[in-house]
Amino acid sequence: MEPLQILDCSPPLVREQLDADKAADLARVFKALGDPVRLRILSIVASHAGGEACVCDITDAFDLTQPTISHHLKVLREVGLLTHERRGSWVYYQLVPENLAQLSALLDIPATV
Amino acid sequence: MEPLQILDCSPPLVREQLDADKAADLARVFKALGDPVRLRILSIVASHAGGEACVCDITDAFDLTQPTISHHLKVLREVGLLTHERRGSWVYYQLVPENLAQLSALLDIPATV
DNA sequence: CCCGGTCATAGACATATGTCAATATGGATG
DNA sequence: CATCCATATTGACATATGTCTATGACCGGG
Numbered sequence: 398m399e400p401l402q403i404l405d406c407s408p409p410l411v412r413e414q415l416d417a418d419k420a421a422d423l424a425r426v427f428k429a430l431g432d433p434v435r436l437r438i439l440s441i442v443a444s445h446a447g448g449e450a451c452v453c454d455i456t457d458a459f460d461l462t463q464p465t466i467s468h469h470l471k472v473l474r475e476v477g478l479l480t481h482e483r484r485g486s487w488v489y490y491q492l493v494p495e496n497l498a499q500l501s502a503l504l505d506i507p508a509t510v
Numbered sequence: 511m512e513p514l515q516i517l518d519c520s521p522p523l524v525r526e527q528l529d530a531d532k533a534a535d536l537a538r539v540f541k542a543l544g545d546p547v548r549l550r551i552l553s554i555v556a557s558h559a560g561g562e563a564c565v566c567d568i569t570d571a572f573d574l575t576q577p578t579i580s581h582h583l584k585v586l587r588e589v590g591l592l593t594h595e596r597r598g599s600w601v602y603y604q605l606v607p608e609n610l611a612q613l614s615a616l617l618d619i620p621a622t623v
Numbered sequence: 624c625c626c627g628g629t630c631a632t633a634g635a636c637a638t639a640t641g642t643c644a645a646t647a648t649g650g651a652t653g
Numbered sequence: 654c655a656t657c658c659a660t661a662t663t664g665a666c667a668t669a670t671g672t673c674t675a676t677g678a679c680c681g682g683g
Contacts (some may be wrong), residue, residue, distance in 0.1 A: 410610075415553040420546035428544030432671080434535035451549040452630060465672055467631055476564070486680055487630050488609065494619045497523075497549065504614035506607045545641080565660060578642055579662055597658050599650055 423466055426500060428483050429476040434459065439478065440489050451487040520604050523616055539613060542589040552591065555603050564600040587615065 415423070428434060442450045456466045469510055470490060473479040477496045482489050528536070542548060554565045554571055569579045583603060586592040590609045595602050 399513075400577050410549075411557045412555055412557070415550050417546065417550070420549045420553070423543050424546040426548055427549070428670095430543030431537050431544040433530065433537040434671085435537050436523075436533045436537055437528050437530070440523050440533070444525070456630095461671095463585055463630070463675060464632080464674080468671075470667090471631080483630090488630060492619060497597045497617045497619045501614045501617035502609045504617070506605060506610045506614075541640095547641085569660095574641095576660070577644085577662080581641075584661085596650085596660090603645060603658060 409505055409507075414433065423500075426476045426478065429478060430473050432469070432472075432502075434461065435473055437463075437467055438466070438473065438490075438493065443492055448484075449489040449491045451489050453487065455490070471472075495500070522618055522620075530566060536613075536616070539589045539609070542568065542585050543613075545582070545585075547574065547579075548586055551579070551586065551603075552583055552605065555592065556605055562595075562602045564602050566600065568603070574619040 429479070430439075437458070441455055442448070445454065452470065453468065454465075455470070456463050459466060465471055470479065473490075474481060477493055479490050482495055483490070543552075550571070551568055554568055555561070558567065559598050565576075565579065565583065568583070569576050572579060583594070585593065586603075587594060590606055593606055595604070
């Protein structure tokens with residue numbers, strides 16, 4: 398399953414109707430955000446020094462097993478919200494701000510339609 | 511299940527760590543967005559004349575049964591993304607732009623951390 | 624080269640979710 | 654009141670999802 402690039406050039410929800418294909422791609426991303434653990438993971442990565450956190454940092458923040466965290470990280474990677482990089486024994490995760498910004502733009506509804 | 515007001519005053523993901531309670535509430539909203547049909551429903555409502563659409567308009571746009579659409583509308587109502595109003599025989603749905611804006615703000619990550 | 628530490632993958636299982644058919648509700652109209 | 658239309662609710666069912674245990678893969682240090 399390849400990461401999504403579909404987020405590019407998505408107009409705000411209002412301007413033009415979402416076709417079924419775009420809706421399916423976007424839904425995958427929002428579904429990834431639709432879990433409290435994954436939201437907290439994003440928050441941890443975002444607020445961590447240097448804009449990155451290693452898996453061990455993240456795992457320590459939860460009462461969940463390491464494979465469970467690994468699973469959530471994979472979900473966030475697959476939809477393009479996180480990237481990762483190995484340095485020595487550790488794997489560091491970072492946000493992909495462009496893709497978050499695309500989602501933000503999509504939900505940015507003009508006050509009056 | 512009461513609609514969420516928790517979206518108020520959520521700081522961007524970066525600034526402060528999401529605690530478990532906030533994460534759970536936010537996850538409910540993103541989970542509601544994590545379905546292609548519901549995304550298209552929002553798009554239909556948003557782009558419809560007057561900023562509202564009746565259930566019949568929405569149902570016509572899909573190859574799904576009316577109860578299924580009704581179910582999705584309920585999900586979107588329960589997380590505070592849609593409101594509805596009965597006028598005569600028809601029920602009209604509208605966006606709740608404030609809550610969409612809150613989500614948008616949450617995902618609006620500063621380019622450099 | 625083996626070993627300990629870090630992370631990922633595989634498989635199993637209980638629960639959540641999307642869909643449908645059937646039915647209920649509630650307003651409008653004759 | 655009887656009936657039709659628009660919408661909601663219920664219950665059933667197949668699939669998706671989150672979690673765990675067990676195990677594999679990869680790296681660095683003795």
